[in-house]
Amino acid sequence: MASICLGRQPILDRNHNLVAFELLFRQEETEETAHVTSDLSASANVIVNAYGKFGIHNVLGHQRGFINADPDLILSDIISLLPSKHIVLEVKESASITLEFLQRCKELKQKGYQFALDNIVAINSQVELLLPLVSVVKIDVLALTRNQLTQLVNQLNHWPVLLLALKVENQEQEAHCRQLGFQMFQGYYFAKPEVMSIKRADPGKIPLLKLLALVMQDNDQNSDIDEIEKEFKHQPGLSYNLLRMVNSGSDGLPLKINSIKQAVQLMGRKQLQKWIQLLLYTSSQSADSLSDEITQTAVTRGKLMELIARAERPHDKNHHERAYMVGILSLLDQLLGIEMQQIVNKLGISDDMNQALLNRQGRLGQALKLIEAKEKGETASIPSLLSELDFLSLNELSDIETQVRGWTDHTDATVN
Template sequence: MQNSYYLGRQPILNRQQELVAYELLFRSSSQRNEAIVPDDFLATLDVIQHAFSTVGTSSVLGDKLGFINVSADLLMSDVLELLPPQQVVLEILETVDITPAIIERCLALKKKGFKLALDDIIHLDDTQKALLPHLNFAKLEVIDMDSSQMSALIRDLRHFPLQILAEKVDNPEQHQLCMKLGFDLFQGYYFAKPTILSGSKPQPSQMALLRLLGLINGNADNHAIELSFKHAPDLTINLLKLVNSVGSGTPKKIDSLAAAITVLGRRQLGRWIHLLAYVQQSGKNISSNPLVQTAAIRGKFMELLALKKRPRDQSFADQAFMVGMFSLIDALFNAPLQELIEPLNLNDDVRDALIGKTNALGELLNQALQTEDSNLQMNEQLPCDFDALLSAMSWANELA
């Protein structure tokens, strides 16, 4: 499986040469600034995944618009409705046959807030003219057109309330001509070649689990959590396996996600998700991965210490468990701790303890770390509760 992603991004400028948008482009390598696209549908799905999930809208687009090529199949699919409509321009490829069904779909997408563009216009036929009243942008591929062709097209397009974009402007002479003819927007090598954004793909389960942890910590309702699980069937299967293997206090096997959520309750469900994050990311079970095992023991140990310190404060104990579990998340996911905990809706006390600030939870974490020190028994001044540690180890072994 390929572990890297590549995403092309080319600037689109206005007449003042100010950046107003990017076209997002499929790329299969960082070495060659071009794309061999065997399937337009799959190529755009690749762009969507990397721009809006792997990297993220704010990093790729900032506050600018993003032009995305769409084939007929993709235009008619529900995938588009997962995108942020206020920032997306759907660029209808020149290969799309403009049928009444396509026009009806474009109207529906515009009502949802999407902007529309028609790509690579070199002439206008009757079907294209039927779509023009609904477009926000018309893109003319100027590299192989003379001034008379461009003038004629611009004259026809000016009857409609849209912006006209000169595409493939590759030299200053073309830019000056397009300015003179009245184009609104410009794109091409004269301004910038596409920049290739690349990096390592996080595994799908990693991102799904982080979203789930954010929902749990943000007190989202059960329905939202269930929907999130449904987008990650492998996680659903693993959760049900864990719940059924450890035992839920009921003789009946749990065979649905809704039942698991109901039977476990939110607090216990949160714990299974914490553990599942480690198990899923490592690809190993608790007993065969020392990092996973340490996280499980540390979380439970800190919970037991918290209950001894504040016997009637279950909330404090739950927070202690969370700090213990998350204290190794940077090692597991191989990413900065601050970056990983950012979307998790952690309260201030938990976050502060994780980033090393001194508070009650931080003190418990330090105690847990000292207990794990192999030289602990040589230092009689360090606090320790071996009964709690043995209980935590037993609990982790049961999970394995």
């Protein structure tokens, strides 16, 4: 029975009233800070634990939660699992800020999501790109002299943003920040991060695979939900997580859910599929200490496959989704230590996806072969693979890779 941990640090207003928490990745109950090798996997674990394990109402109460959101998370489908009313997405100035990232932020803002700009010590061109999108600016007061802090605040007063003093460590710092007009405060002077901990059995990989297979099937909706409900009933831990997740999306008091079937219907098949995929990968990382690089590569493959499919059939959304799934599933054998044939047998996916995953055949298989060749640096084989596809040029492939670059760490660069 493993301990599930989640850190949270209070954010206070000028009257020292609690207004929010920053939610933090923690692996041990005694950790004050955490060693994070991948921002995406750390954020995924925070989301799974806050919504699925603890229940977001238990974590936040009526306050909002600030969650670190690197470009990978912003551009992923994971965001759609998070109700906008609960969270503030923390973004940082970064070399990986792209036009695609900025457009995605604008779309999320229109849907009601709020953004905070994290760890600011100066205004530069990257910060200026993000300022129109954010509601809160978190300034690292510990890194600045009094004069530098005053100058920065004067510059930021030209923008309609709330100022949050980050890393306040003593009364003198707080007093100076109050004089400058800061509206919110966070730091060890007020409270160190609290590590919440509960005991939960890992949901296990095989049950998750079975559920993913059921959710992905295209059969009669009602009979599918009956089968999904039956599988949940054999997995009390997963059933608990499902109810937590559904309640996390509700307003105020928890919903009165009378059955697993009702919870599945309320969540919806698309959201359920994304949640199970997220659980599958976070379960793999925590249980087996598997390489973050493999997970990042799987996410990157999914996006590359989707964009290549869009280039071939711009209006065939079903084809795009199947291509994305092939990319995501293509490394499950390495992540789970299970033969790909066993995975395919459990999922019951379409023939073209089967052929792609098992034999690298068909249109999806050819695209996957191309991506794998690029990953291995097999430049000599790229022209012939593109010729087999017969709809994509080398320049178009380069454009697609540029679009996806913000999704994952590459071997020679790290997304900050």
